[in-house]
Structures are given as structure tokens and as C-alpha cells.
Amino acid sequence: MTDERIDGPDAQEAEGAPSRRRMLMLGAAGASMVVTIRPALAQTATSVLTCAIPVPDPKQRGKWVARDGTLVAPYTRGAFAPPNQPLKGEDVRKAVRQNVPLPGTTRAQTDAYVQYMQRLQNGTSGFTCFVSLKTR
Numbered sequence: 826m827t828d829e830r831i832d833g834p835d836a837q838e839a840e841g842a843p844s845r846r847r848m849l850m851l852g853a854a855g856a857s858m859v860v861t862i863r864p865a866l867a868q869t870a871t872s873v874l875t876c877a878i879p880v881p882d883p884k885q886r887g888k889w890v891a892r893d894g895t896l897v898a899p900y901t902r903g904a905f906a907p908p909n910q911p912l913k914g915e916d917v918r919k920a921v922r923q924n925v926p927l928p929g930t931t932r933a934q935t936d937a938y939v940q941y942m943q944r945l946q947n948g949t950s951g952f953t954c955f956v957s958l959k960t961r
Contacts, residue, residue, distance in 0.1 A: 877911035878951030880938050894940025905934045918958045
């Protein structure tokens with residue numbers, strides 16, 4: 826048997842230590858990941874604020890929202906008619922975090938709509954938007 830030794834720049838790599846060239850390549854790859862991820866996070870933050878939540882879900886169209894956030898028959902005493910347009914993510918975020926009424930609503934309507942949104946489940950229109958707003 827012969828004893829093979831590796832001399833030169835490949836010697837360190839053969840022994841398990843990364844070469845200088847390898848380290849530079851890894852550093853360049855890491856830098857490009859930072860450049861790629863940062864705009865994606867900014868885009869995510871923007872899309873969360875521009876998302877919309879229909880109240881109620883289109884499958885439940887025509888129902889009103891009771892004070893506790895449940896959906897009830899139209900004109901039920903103490904319930905609120907749904908808003909004319911889906912609620913904007915930015916407005917919902919302010920209502921939840923800063924306790925500000927949704928545009929064009931009373932405090933009681935806002936509370937009922939927020940209660941409704943807190944009851945949303947995966948697969949329901951507006952669920953992903955609302956969860957994203959709560960985590961941002």
C-alpha cells in the first residue's frame with residue numbers, strides 16, 4: 826500500500842477543514858439570501874396590510890353579525906348588518922391593536938365584527954388575512 830498525501834490548496838478540504846475558496850463561496854451565497862429574503866418580508870408586510878376580510882364569509886352571505894360574533898338571520902334584534910365592502914387589513918389591524926373603530930362603524934359594530942373574525946377557521950375567506958394581522 827502506498828501512502829497518498831494531498832498537498833496544496835486541496836489538502837485542507839481533504840482533512841475536513843473548508844478551504845478559503847469554499848468559505849468565500851458560502852459567504853456569497855449567504856449574502857444573496859439576505860438580499861432575497863429582505864424584499865420578500867417587506868412584500869409580505871405590505872400584502873398583509875392590503876388584504877381584505879369579507880364579513881361574513883361569502884358562503885354565509887345575507888347573514889348578520891350578532892354582538893358575540895356569531896352569524897344570525899337578517900334583522901335579528903341586537904345584530905348588525907354586514908359591511909358593504911370587505912374590511913381592509915390595515916383598518917382591522919388598527920381596530921385590534923389600537924382599539925380604533927372600523928371606518929363607518931360604531932364601537933359596538935366594530936366589536937361584533939372583530940368577534941366574528943376571531944371565530945374564523947382555516948378555509949374560511951379572510952382567515953389567513955386575519956391571522957397574519959394578529960401576528961404582525
